[in-house]
Amino acid sequence: MGDDWRGSVALVLASSTGGVGQHVASLARGLVAAGCDVLVCGPSATDELFGFTAAGAAFAAVEIPASPGPQDAGAVRQLRSALAAARPDVVHAHGFRAGFVAQLARSGAPLVVTWHNAVLSRKGLRGQASALVERVVARSATLTLGASEDLVERATELGARNARLGAVAAPTLPSPRRTRSAVRAEFRLPPQTPLILSVGRLHPQKRYDLLIEASARWRELDPAPVVVVAGSGPSYMALAQLASRKHAPFHLLGRRNDVADLLLGADLAVITSDWEARQLFAQEALESGVPLISTAVGGLPGLVGDAAVLIPPDDVDALDNAVRAMLADPELRADYAARGPEQAATWPGEADTVADVRAAYGEVTGS
Numbered sequence: 001m002g003d004d005w006r007g008s009v010a011l012v013l014a015s016s017t018g019g020v021g022q023h024v025a026s027l028a029r030g031l032v033a034a035g036c037d038v039l040v041c042g043p044s045a046t047d048e049l050f051g052f053t054a055a056g057a058a059f060a061a062v063e064i065p066a067s068p069g070p071q072d073a074g075a076v077r078q079l080r081s082a083l084a085a086a087r088p089d090v091v092h093a094h095g096f097r098a099g100f101v102a103q104l105a106r107s108g109a110p111l112v113v114t115w116h117n118a119v120l121s122r123k124g125l126r127g128q129a130s131a132l133v134e135r136v137v138a139r140s141a142t143l144t145l146g147a148s149e150d151l152v153e154r155a156t157e158l159g160a161r162n163a164r165l166g167a168v169a170a171p172t173l174p175s176p177r178r179t180r181s182a183v184r185a186e187f188r189l190p191p192q193t194p195l196i197l198s199v200g201r202l203h204p205q206k207r208y209d210l211l212i213e214a215s216a217r218w219r220e221l222d223p224a225p226v227v228v229v230a231g232s233g234p235s236y237m238a239l240a241q242l243a244s245r246k247h248a249p250f251h252l253l254g255r256r257n258d259v260a261d262l263l264l265g266a267d268l269a270v271i272t273s274d275w276e277a278r279q280l281f282a283q284e285a286l287e288s289g290v291p292l293i294s295t296a297v298g299g300l301p302g303l304v305g306d307a308a309v310l311i312p313p314d315d316v317d318a319l320d321n322a323v324r325a326m327l328a329d330p331e332l333r334a335d336y337a338a339r340g341p342e343q344a345a346t347w348p349g350e351a352d353t354v355a356d357v358r359a360a361y362g363e364v365t366g367s
Helices: 019-033 044-050 072-086 096-105 124-140 149-157 180-186 208-220 236-246 259-265 280-288 300-304 316-328 330-344 350-365
Strands: 008-013 037-042 058-061 090-094 111-115 143-146 163-165 195-199 226-230 250-254 268-271 292-295 309-311
Touching: 008 019, 008 072, 008 096, 019 037, 019 044, 019 090, 019 350, 037 044, 037 072, 044 058, 058 072, 072 096, 090 096, 090 350, 096 111, 096 124, 111 149, 111 350, 124 149, 143 149, 143 350, 149 163, 180 259, 195 208, 195 259, 195 280, 208 226, 208 236, 208 250, 208 316, 226 259, 236 250, 259 280, 268 280, 268 316, 280 292, 280 300, 280 330, 292 300, 292 316, 300 309, 309 316, 316 330
Parallel strands: 008 037, 008 090, 037 058, 090 111, 111 143, 143 163, 195 226, 195 268, 226 250, 268 292, 292 309
Antiparallel strands: none
């Protein structure tokens, strides 16, 4: 029993455009390379985006949307059919939505669920439904893997039979394809103008409204920094309208596939979220040696250690002050730029993550 496991596994995910999909793609590549039989089940758009079949995995389209609803019945039927045809030794779902559908669809195979996110609101019908899904997923899984310690604690509180921390590595960033000057030229930045970067889904949890509020204040600086956010999501219009009203030097770039390039051009990286587990962009920023300012929430403090400036969540003054201090002090920026790669070297890599899940599969199958 252990990380020499070479059985068959179905990896299940719901709609994703970011970290969860990249994690599943990383697992698929590693498991296929290790000789495992891998089936990925998820929305057809995820295969186009993350390349599961290109990595050597089989793929079955199962349209699990981001929010629960009547369409879940169709997703359960699709997944049940895919699992009946493949007969995997283990079903490994990623996130609550995938975990909920998987526990309804599977028949006999052990269920491993990786928790990547927390339920942040339990108000209203949607919040109550999310809280119910959270409890059902916690109690139905054979093994729960949490991306951060607080998720493990939450799963245990809700009655998880077996919950532990699971290694979640950031896929290695490709080398930048452009020079720093070429990246900055895209945004028409004079040489001395600071570029502040954030990357993530445009969702209320990310609190990009705070970043807009702060960036409007930074117009008084000389030179005034320019803020860009790469990502797509439901908050796009609200954020664009807020930035326009505030006359903020803030730009929404949409989804990008050149994060390594953007980091090369950036002077600071910023995370303003209300909660994160092992935020992908935090890992990419530190790995790239870009000074990071982040809210001290969820798994972020344990992830970044002393390699980032940590601020309270929902505090625009703290964000404002931290950015001003960093921009005003080149030596401070250089110090944090050096700390990032050192901290990144302590994290589990993709091979470690694959070994961890193979050990988990061996544990739940007894093989």
